[in-house]
Amino acid sequence: MLLAGTALFLSPPAPAGPDPAPAADSASAFPAVDYAVAVDESASLTPADMKAEKAAAARIALGDVSSDSHVTVFGFAAAESADQRAVDPVCPRTALDAAGRENIGECVGKLRSRPRDKGTGTDFPSAIRQGVHDLADGTDPARPRVLFLLTDGKMDVTDSPSYGDPAHREAEGKRQLDQALKEAAQQKVQIWPLGFGSEPRWDELKKMAAGGYRKGCVDLPSARPEPKKVKPEDIGSALEEIFAAAHCLRHEQGPAPKRPPTTLEIGISPLATVGSIVVDKGDPKVRITYYDPNGDKVPTHGARHGSRFELAGGSDAVEALRVVDPLPGTWKVRAEAPEGHRSLPVAVSVLWRGELRGAITMDPPSPQAGDKVTVTMRLQTREGYEIKDPRDYAGLRVRSELTGDGFAPQELSLTDDGKAPDPTAGDGSFTGTVRVPRSAGGALKVSATLTASGLSADTRSQSGQVAPGQLPVTAAFDLPPASVHPGAGIAGTLAVHNTGRTPHTLRLSVTDLRSGLLSLDPATITVKPGESDPRKITVQVAPADVFGDRLGDDGLRLAGTVAVVDSTDHNRILARFPLSVRVTPEPGIWEKYWGWFLGGAALVALLAALAAAWVWQRGKRTDPNGLMLRLLAADGTVLGEHRAGRGHKGWYEFTIAEPHRSPRIERRPHGPYAVQRSPKGGAVLRKRDGRTPLPARGQVALTDTLSLALGEDPRPHAPASGSMPAGDRVGGRYDEYL
Template identity: 65%
Template structure:
């Protein structure tokens, strides 16, 4: 029964993902960037390998096919014919073709020998980067220079910086000049040092000397220096720095594992495009990708509403770019042949996304001087609520109230669980504002969401200053619900009309994707003098409306219920603007629906099985011949032998009568002519070979061959089990013949 339940409860086969219902496609911000890689002789071999891998990780992980990258190495020119800069990757657009070639050119980076110039010429590196980024490029596209180095500026061996005694000072002067040039050409500089030698103060000054305006007006997008201790941390750190400079979101994966291994990493529901970046360490490692619905995805083309493009499959670093990725936990399986499993495989995700808001004011039509509560709820572009605060970390929310007759009033909205905000970290930012006493006419509350890696979103909610007395009032009660597709959520609308004429209230549901939630009724007519409640219903859409995203713990679908009095003297007046939240979970399978029935059935089946076992055991014990005392009785009625039976075979104790004429006795014999077992009704049953079965009662006897009969007697005191034969002398005075003795003790 349990096995059948498991089969019936198994999930249905995957039906395929519906295309995203987003009305518009997001624009992915492009960036022009250059990567300057330190090639000085102080580098260890593993440092150079880490620099190459880091450069590949950010180039392949870029989510925009319009971004362009330049990669070059640098050290110092310390003799005639030497150059401080080694160009390896010319300006490359990171479309499909560019992503296929970028790994090969990055591989040309090398550690310089002592004869090639081994210093660290920062001014030349910055000059080269600014030239590459500002020549023939669109000034409206952000320009970013990443500077990777394991040391401090060292131009002591470079003749172009003048006399040896003045080279350090000249180097500082030229560095300052190049930083001014970078700022003038809108080039940001993000230095990243590694190892024990970098001068953090010098790197901070380099970051502060370039262009300071980032891709978004947030502190996280302002150029900054960073330092890591070991080469193994260089790739992840550069990805994080790259994400900050490029306004991407960065999601690190678990600690790397050697193949064969399966790594898991989550992609946010806010992501509209993302790159899963895999640092394989060895080009022979083979990677497969499985989406949260359990489907192994292709590495190129379209599948289930997403677009895939893989680059670097034959290199040590590869990246799968996904447009409209399915949110949730992705599995990255790494396999490798023998001899190529020594290096750990790491995974990370770079992504951009869209964040939307839904703003409400309560009351929606406040009176002058009254306090109103303003709430801005975060949503994905598909209008689902945002559940994980990490998805919008670093978010800035600004809000203001404007209207007729007063200057704009700034609002502070917070999601900290304090004051008017009921719950911290729930994606709803709340604050209060007092309507100016001289306010009259129209009102509008506006909120703007700004976060790095997420497109900014501005929402506004119009309102109107209400008169001191409202002839019609309404209050909605619609609790948050946890339901399945196709279900209904009911609530009540309390209405009151003190006017002498009827009023028509219009009900609507906003901030929700079409088909997900439907509100009814659409209109309510409130009669003059009426005061009471009306039923309202929210219908949840069918499962197909939600597609593959309806899985796991479900989706939190939010909306805003608005009730407008269309009969107000001054035009439409909003009486209610209330958020509604419905958690939609998948329809349960047979097991989830009827688990109690399956468990009850299993318990009954187990109880029945135990009962059968007990009954069989009891039956076996009641038939067990062990302890039966068998007596041979002569024709004259004398007891000539006694024998105590053992357990027997299948509850039958087999025996034979030996020397019937000289010294008659019973001996145990396999396949003997006679066999005996207990009878559940008392006494025993004798089985003869070829002669059927005969009931032997406690007081009766059965005629055997050679004028001998078989009777039963009580147990022999102190006798042992096991079928050992015991012979007793006739004793007429004992009363044993024909008596059942204490046989009842065996029943």
């Protein structure tokens, strides 16, 4: 059963979990669909083709539908004797609720290739009439009706007695096919032929697509039925693209398939109000975990952070997670599998529908007759956020017109190509100009309608009045570009000029944006007669909790309109200025104080380096290696010399061997004596009772009859020898070291 999970796309949401349900029920915005699947069972298709058709039928029948949708599935070939029939019903009209989806998977398995004695021709007229009957009998005419015709496109009724004499059967078949297609168009049944086999008859498939109802879910070329050749190896992606076109969904293919364990990424547009992440696992044993753009693991059923989730097909080779009000951004799909089930690649894609809204401005809003006005339609999400990626509104059609008293409607051409008057290409703002006719007087209204496949149409309008002359009050708003954090404000300037003789009270507000995201302070101002001073206006951003999870690391760009209304002059709209504010998350401790952290780390590193250098230098200056130790008798006679080597922990340890017979210095670890150089010249002698300075010219008693002195220091950097001041022998600078 392929694509069982995608059936959740428009099915009812699961019971709410601990999180509150979203404010808007997105699923209710998308009506159910009634459709039929006709599968060619004729002899012109091979067993492999039949297998591919059955897989496609299951994938379509359990695709993107609501629980209120219905589907029928039947096979067809030809009736070539009185006891045969052209159509084989396998799945009666079934509501695609949870139980219905389970039944569809079973009954699609009843499809089979016709044996020779059961009629192996191809009777298209009978198949189309059956599909039209199933879709029109007792159904709601307001629902879309779609017939998927799975075939190789080769009609063959030459052995069917119901088509008359053998010599005329081919011509009669074509005549009845034209009639069946005409009836399909009258009953508003779309026909989407899917071509199977090695060489499907493209001309026949195109004829059947063109003969049915041509107006799809939106009046766009992408939603009009067209034939499509389906290769068995590409059945998954091909069927999703066709299904998306037939039902006005957006289809986004993920990265190249990979074998588990792996993590695949797929993006969901900020325009999406309901989406289905489809995972073709290849092996039912593969386990899938879903992570939202914030990196949080999401449940497979229930609600979380304003989104609702429901999984279908978890035990099948294809599963899908349906998400109502999905968090926009990059989702991660983690695929894991036990040993022995990792040979097949995992693919991911997303099907979604959404809402595209616009904010329209007319500049000036109260023009005089004959003036040229500039109209701008800016694209937004339904929450008022700007759209970043032009791919989200690919295929968009914008229609606009100016209407009013005293003239016929004037069509406008709004473009986003960067050519005047449009300032920037591809930024989601469509701009055009129109001149108000000289005959205009009274009310004006400019309107624009956005239409795109997969997106609900949106019409916006702005009303105004033809100004009888120069208005007494004019206003212009300026807001410098800036990025702010939640709860912060941006200082703007409102330039006002009152040429009248009475004060005017102006109201300021933010429109075309979800309430509470942005506000203006002050909201009202009074302009005195003759006043033309600029006023400071603060655009205040809502606190972070108002944005919730929508405020990701990349931030959000709010798109609204500042409206200035003169309440003194019958609530006349003086101006409507586009407002764009980028909101970024409040930085953490690191982002806020990273300079201090780096400076502190650099200081610590410098101090550590200095300490290490000091220790190294001190160790070098106190190294005992090379000291010439002289052992002296009581009368000053030199009894022997001993050259010190490298010490232990900076000290050269020694003892006096045979002190009463033949005294001499010998190295001995943990001996009673030890020496090291002094940084200030000479050395230091360590005895058991403490440390004593050993000057370059002088001696220190070791025993009652023996003393220690220093010989010539061989090191070139050693301090020059000379007399030691008396104060140094008894303390002074040496005391600092000791």
